[in-house]
Amino acid sequence: MQPDFPFPAFVLPGPLNLILTRLMRGMARRHPAILRRLGDKAGARILIDVTDAPFPLLMEPAALRLTAVRRDVACDAVIRGRLAAFLDMLHGGADGDALFFSGALEISGDTAAVLAIRNALDDAELDLTDELAAEGGPLAPILRRGAALLARRSGLMLTRHTGGMR
Template sequence: MTATLPRLPPALGLVASPLPLPPANLFLGALTRRISRAHPAMLRRLGDHSARRFLIDPTDLPWVLLLHPETATMTAHRRARPPAHDARIAGPLSAFLAMIHGAEDGDALFFSRDLTVEGDTAAVLALRNAMDDAELDLTEELVGISGPLGAPLRRALARAERATGLALHRMDAAEG
């Protein structure tokens, strides 16, 4: 495992477990639509793989996420009942965030087994490459859907990043 990856406290998963999924799915849908609109090249880069259904499995959280790029949807599901999917990517939330934000190399995370892949590996590789090219910044995407709460949210996420060590924004070469 990558020694630099922080781990979420187990208590966070316990606190998050009873949360209702419908509000989470509304939020995930808004976020996914925004990313799709802001980064249309991601979908083009995926090509035929955009029709695949990716199960994102943050192993330290109580749910899994189903991403369907073609329809710009992402939904949360209880871990006990994962939906049908073409590929599964599993690992700690910190590994996903580090890969998305360029804090860790995606290939290194896969080779070190911090992230594991099952199913359509070509589709997963295409997704990773599309995300790398898009240079996603989840903080900025979240701020973008938050309206007047954007500025306070940006400050809160910066504090959360400092407190947890999670990569919550895009890393530039000087930071990474």
Template sequence: MLFRPRLMASLHAVPLPLAQGVSAFLFRQILERHSGLFDRLGAFKEKRFAFVPTDLPFSFLVDPSCKTTKAVRKSHPITADATVEGPLALLLALAEGRVDGDALFFSRRLAVTGDMESVIALRNALDDCDIDIAEIIANAAGPLHPMLRSLMVSIRKQALTSEGLSWN
């Protein structure tokens, strides 16, 4: 069980350009596979969303109208219409639609501030997409796909287990 704390601690040494590159890559891959993701936001498509992993030194700003994401150090304030804050494992599980966001919010494991309606619209859009981040990352590995997919699924399962949840 020491794997996750060591992994998370090592992420504090990650340079901002690398965090930006990885987040932009994942974002592009998700939009390629789910091109209509932001169409379901309707009027909320103009809203900007901040995601703040409590266990990372970065925050991420998503702008659906421009279809962009930006990583920033937490010491750098960002302006967003809505902010979702919580452990990285829970934020990723929400993106994949594999956990009950309402239950996490009401149990105070996630904090949501700002425009709640836009967050609900985004959650509903994500729930219909069946995003698989482990598969997206593994696809980038070419012939190492099966091995990397297995590793990513194992890390994902361990991360949620450490949060007291199981993957749906």
């Protein structure tokens, strides 16, 4: 059975990988402190296994690459959980430690690399919608409206949480 995933089935890994890598490179350009904060852990290969998605993502910070891969890919560490948990953590809606201790997110492998990435992303206070719009050029308004529609229909947190953590 295919997981319920909020993105269209026609998005293939090849084009998706180009988009994901462009997004990661743009974020690194706009937020260079993220890579500096990773220090010697920037070379780690982190598998982000979104359990309700058809494929996980492999984050390679030093190579500025984010790609859709098979679940059995070689990596240094794995972060596993539902998309909503990852987005809540990224956007400041939930504390990463609380998500780990509650079991909403699981980590294995090089936990120091996972914590370095989590801390670097927390410090950057990223907003996924802003990051997508920044890469969208003239399509930015359409991307923002699409993200707002997707957030309303799916219940996913696609923008930075402005209040305290829930």
